[in-house]
Amino acid sequence: MSETEEPRRRVIGTPSSEPAALDRVVSERGQEIDAVAVLPSDPENLGHAKRIERIVALCFILAFFAGVGFIAAYVGIEVGPSAPAHTDLVDEAFRSNLALGLSLAVALLAIGTGSMLWVRHLTPNIEVVEHRHALRSDPEDRAKFEEFFTKGAQVSQVTKRPLLRRTMLLATAPLALAPLVLLRDLGPLPEDSLRVTAWRKGLRAVVFGTNRPLTPADISIPGSMITVIPEGYAGDDDALAKSGVILIKFAPGQLQVPTVYNGKTQLYGMNWTVDNIVAYSKICTHVGCPVALYEQTTHHILCPCHQSTFDAAHGAKVIFGPAARPLPQLPMGTDADGYLVALSDFTQPVGPSFWERG
Amino acid sequence: MSTTDDDLRVPPALRGVGGWFDDRFHGARGMRVLMRKVFPDHWSFMLGEIALWSFVILLLTGTWLALFFVPSMNPTVYHGSYAKLDGLTMSEAYASTLRISFDIRGGLLIRQIHHWAADLFMVAIMAHMLRVFFTGAYRKPREVNWLIGIALFMLGMLEGLFGYSLPDDQLSGAGLRIFEGVLQGIPIVGTYTAFFLFGGPFPGTSIVPRMYIIHVLLFPGLILALVTAHLFIMFHQKHTQMPALGNTEKNVVGQPFWPYFLLKGQAWFFFIFGGLVVLATFAQINPIWLYGPYSPLNISSASQPDWYMGILEGSLRIMPAWEIDFLGHTLTLSVFIPFAVPLGIIFGGAALWPFFEQWATGDRTEHNVNDRPRNAPVRTGVGVAAVCFYGVLWAEGANDVLADKFQIPLYTITWIARIAVFVVPIGAYFVTKRICLGLQRKDTELLTHGVEIGIIRQLPSGEFIEEARPLEDDERAIVASKKLPPALPLPGQTDDNGVPAPGSRGVAGWARSVANRAFAETVVLPEGHADGHNGHGGITAHEPAPAGIGHGPTTTPEESAAEPPHEEE
Numbered sequence: 001m002s003e004t005e006e007p008r009r010r011v012i013g014t015p016s017s018e019p020a021a022l023d024r025v026v027s028e029r030g031q032e033i034d035a036v037a038v039l040p041s042d043p044e045n046l047g048h049a050k051r052i053e054r055i056v057a058l059c060f061i062l063a064f065f066a067g068v069g070f071i072a073a074y075v076g077i078e079v080g081p082s083a084p085a086h087t088d089l090v091d092e093a094f095r096s097n098l099a100l101g102l103s104l105a106v107a108l109l110a111i112g113t114g115s116m117l118w119v120r121h122l123t124p125n126i127e128v129v130e131h132r133h134a135l136r137s138d139p140e141d142r143a144k145f146e147e148f149f150t151k152g153a154q155v156s157q158v159t160k161r162p163l164l165r166r167t168m169l170l171a172t173a174p175l176a177l178a179p180l181v182l183l184r185d186l187g188p189l190p191e192d193s194l195r196v197t198a199w200r201k202g203l204r205a206v207v208f209g210t211n212r213p214l215t216p217a218d219i220s221i222p223g224s225m226i227t228v229i230p231e232g233y234a235g236d237d238d239a240l241a242k243s244g245v246i247l248i249k250f251a252p253g254q255l256q257v258p259t260v261y262n263g264k265t266q267l268y269g270m271n272w273t274v275d276n277i278v279a280y281s282k283i284c285t286h287v288g289c290p291v292a293l294y295e296q297t298t299h300h301i302l303c304p305c306h307q308s309t310f311d312a313a314h315g316a317k318v319i320f321g322p323a324a325r326p327l328p329q330l331p332m333g334t335d336a337d338g339y340l341v342a343l344s345d346f347t348q349p350v351g352p353s354f355w356e357r358g
Numbered sequence: 359m360s361t362t363d364d365d366l367r368v369p370p371a372l373r374g375v376g377g378w379f380d381d382r383f384h385g386a387r388g389m390r391v392l393m394r395k396v397f398p399d400h401w402s403f404m405l406g407e408i409a410l411w412s413f414v415i416l417l418l419t420g421t422w423l424a425l426f427f428v429p430s431m432n433p434t435v436y437h438g439s440y441a442k443l444d445g446l447t448m449s450e451a452y453a454s455t456l457r458i459s460f461d462i463r464g465g466l467l468i469r470q471i472h473h474w475a476a477d478l479f480m481v482a483i484m485a486h487m488l489r490v491f492f493t494g495a496y497r498k499p500r501e502v503n504w505l506i507g508i509a510l511f512m513l514g515m516l517e518g519l520f521g522y523s524l525p526d527d528q529l530s531g532a533g534l535r536i537f538e539g540v541l542q543g544i545p546i547v548g549t550y551t552a553f554f555l556f557g558g559p560f561p562g563t564s565i566v567p568r569m570y571i572i573h574v575l576l577f578p579g580l581i582l583a584l585v586t587a588h589l590f591i592m593f594h595q596k597h598t599q600m601p602a603l604g605n606t607e608k609n610v611v612g613q614p615f616w617p618y619f620l621l622k623g624q625a626w627f628f629f630i631f632g633g634l635v636v637l638a639t640f641a642q643i644n645p646i647w648l649y650g651p652y653s654p655l656n657i658s659s660a661s662q663p664d665w666y667m668g669i670l671e672g673s674l675r676i677m678p679a680w681e682i683d684f685l686g687h688t689l690t691l692s693v694f695i696p697f698a699v700p701l702g703i704i705f706g707g708a709a710l711w712p713f714f715e716q717w718a719t720g721d722r723t724e725h726n727v728n729d730r731p732r733n734a735p736v737r738t739g740v741g742v743a744a745v746c747f748y749g750v751l752w753a754e755g756a757n758d759v760l761a762d763k764f765q766i767p768l769y770t771i772t773w774i775a776r777i778a779v780f781v782v783p784i785g786a787y788f789v790t791k792r793i794c795l796g797l798q799r800k801d802t803e804l805l806t807h808g809v810e811i812g813i814i815r816q817l818p819s820g821e822f823i824e825e826a827r828p829l830e831d832d833e834r835a836i837v838a839s840k841k842l843p844p845a846l847p848l849p850g851q852t853d854d855n856g857v858p859a860p861g862s863r864g865v866a867g868w869a870r871s872v873a874n875r876a877f878a879e880t881v882v883l884p885e886g887h888a889d890g891h892n893g894h895g896g897i898t899a900h901e902p903a904p905a906g907i908g909h910g911p912t913t914t915p916e917e918s919a920a921e922p923p924h925e926e927e
Contacts, residue, residue, distance in 0.1 A: 101639025287539025
């Protein structure tokens with residue numbers, strides 16, 4: 001179908017059987033359109049245009065007043081320390097947010113509405129046809145480019161003197177690596193820091209939050225779970241991110257520490273527990289969230305992040321979810337004063353798996 | 359009203375300014391070309407513009423926020439307007455975010471506009487990419503802009519993650535903990551990457567200032583550069599357009615930049631900005647004061663990331679436990695697979711698709727008129743399958759919320775998702791393909807018999823027929839816009855001497871033939887109904903011959919003649 005045969009393409013100003021149809025501005029030769037000559041400067045229905053003009057102006061006036069309102073709200077509603085005494089500062093911030101947001105939204109939407117009505121109703125609805133030029137260059141241009149490029153390469157001697165070419169590449173190689181080398185001091189090497197925690201023999205377990213040491217008698221109700229941290233490490237997030245521990249109290253006979261633990265024969269067995277209180281790492285072995293939910297009827301520990309579920313009564317083995325390892329168990333005992341203490345650090349790395357874990 | 363020459367003179371003052379610049383930059387010609395640049399009109403072409411304007415709003419609001427935010431993890435004791443946290447030790451990052459929210463006028467508003475704009479930015483990019491995919495607008499010569507779009511989406515994900523992690527609140531800290539755990543799970547370089555990024559073990563005190571400089575300088579700079587390249591390439595190659603009367607591969611039909619697109623763009627910018635302010639005013643987002651400062655041992659249930667990270671969250675949740683010992687090293691597949699595979703499929707697949715399609719269809723011509731999705735059943739089917747794959751993983755990212763709201767056991771939801779992530783996309787592909795072919799059949803019906811107009815007439819013979827009118831020319835231009843890909847030899851097809859055609863030899867050739875066969879499946883017009891003006895005066899006198907399903911490669915010359923008329927290229 002060639003363009004001249006298309007029935008509805010016509011120059012503006014010629015009679016149209018469908019007044020509502022979109023008018024098109026044609027370029028007969030496919031070069032430039034003379035938009036100046038063909039674009040009408042006014043819409044067809046001047047009465048309608050007058051009405052729209054008033055509405056658009058009204059929108060812009062509304063936007064003006066809303067903008068003034070925004071500034072007034074900024075000046076008028078103080079927040080924080082400069083707010084009037086005896087006001088709820090949080091409510092005051094929300095009030096300020098409401099006043100500022102509402103006035104700004106009205107101003108912006110009114111300008112948007114005005115602009116939209118303007119372009120849809122006041123400018124004549126025309127379409128313009130522009131011709132695409134081939135993206136691919138002329139063969140002649142390509143050939144000339146190729147010629148000039150190769151000529152330049154020859155003149156530069158780079159093609160003729162491989163020694164220059166190779167030594168130049170050699171010279172840049174270390175410099176290309178330098179930015180990577182400079183990143184080395186971003187952090188220390190992992191070394192064994194993923195394998196050790198703050199726990200050591202004789203260190204007391206204190207309640208996370210209150211820092212109170214615990215005796216076995218403090219956790220006397222079976223089914224209860226409590227988060228403890230090593231004494232003296234409150235506020236040390238780096239230590240807590242590895243050393244958080246949950247203590248779970250069982251009724252006699254419920255707790256069965258498995259003889260095979262994590263693929264290896266369990267050496268200590270029940271010696272790691274005190275008075276049916278077992279201690280597991282609180283750091284999920286999946287990607288490190290705190291395993292914070294405990295269901296006492298099923299003895300299930302659930303990580304709220306990705307729902308890895310561990311059976312607390314059976315060495316915290318995984319019974320659902322993406323975690324691949326049981327929660328490491330912390331050997332617990334009591335010190336001379338009867339307080340709960342660690343018997344050693346964890347015997348395996350806590351938290352997410354990593355390549356060097358082995 | 360007629361225009362006179364006097365109407366077309368720029369006022370002297372403006373002319374002086376313009377002349378001053380033209381004396382120095384020779385701009386008159388270039389500006390004139392720019393002013394009459396044609397913008398095709400279709401509602402779906404506004405989606406990318408939403409992303410552009412959101413980005414502008416992000417730059418404006420982000421710059422303002424950076425004036426007040428303190429990117430530091432040094433501990434400080436809070437004494438501000440939010441009394442419930444008074445006296446608590448927290449990082450300066452968290453304290454300054456509280457200050458922005460409650461002690462600085464407009465702070466809460468700008469923070470919430472910024473956050474909503476980030477979410478809208480990602481929604482708009484995704485919607486724009488889906489539009490480009492389903493209409494085939496990524497085809498030659500626009501493959502590079504498609505790849506830039508994918509890069510922008512990936513950068514946007516990271517930019518968003520780093521941005522919402524900056525306030526150092528309990529929720530985003532949990533997200534960072536997961537991010538660090540996932541980094542550790544990368545084989546060989548995982549622990550080093552994590553330790554270098556965090557400056558040591560998690561959480562350390564380096565991550566917030568480091569994310570800050572990446573979030574406010576590096577990534578926005580990259581995004582700005584790529585957006586600029588994206589727009590310049592689009593400008594240079596000119597827009598695609600939807601099939602319509604008069605729209606050909608060699609023209610662009612639309613409205614000129616000046617004044618039409620300028621006014622429309624202005625209206626759209628203010629609507630988007632206004633809409634974001636409405637959200638920021640009435641829809642609270644990321645109320646960090648409710649979450650509290652970060653502590654590695656606290657967590658809240660139903661923790662959700664921003665929506666665009668939901669697919670990673672869902673991938674982590676859906677994965678069964680799987681960890682193997684690899685030559686004495688731990689390969690934690692239950693972390694590494696969710697991290698790498700789903701996004702690898704989505705982004706890698708999207709990046710390779712244009713080139714795969716060219717290879718499978720053998721179609722290396724330029725395309726400036728978009729496809730209707732029904733006319734490319736394989737592409738549309740694959741697109742819907744990808745949407746379903748993404749959607750299942752995304753929904754699984756909120757499995758705890760779904761379990762709570764719908765009272766379905768949590769593990770049941772995960773198991774449903776584990777099966778659905780394989781079954782639903784495959785099923786969706788075939789269903790979508792059939793729907794596309796069904797719609798094509800409807801199109802052939804329209805072309806051969808026209809539009810039923812609701813009048814039933816009885817013929818003298820007693821037969822009832824329903825009257826129809828032929829399609830108008832502008833309707834026909836859309837309905838008949840289907841183009842078949844070039845036919846390649848069938849799998850295993852040989853000539854009379856038993857020699858396989860060039861390009862169909864070997865495993866690659868066989869695979870290409872099989873893929874081509876799928877791409878070429880189409881509904882062909884029955885013979886004798888080629889032009890639609892079928893001599894019935896718009897009345898269907900007989901039951902139409904069923905439009906058959908054919909394959910491009912097997913199409914005989916007679917059938918080819920019966921295809922809808924193509925635009926001359």
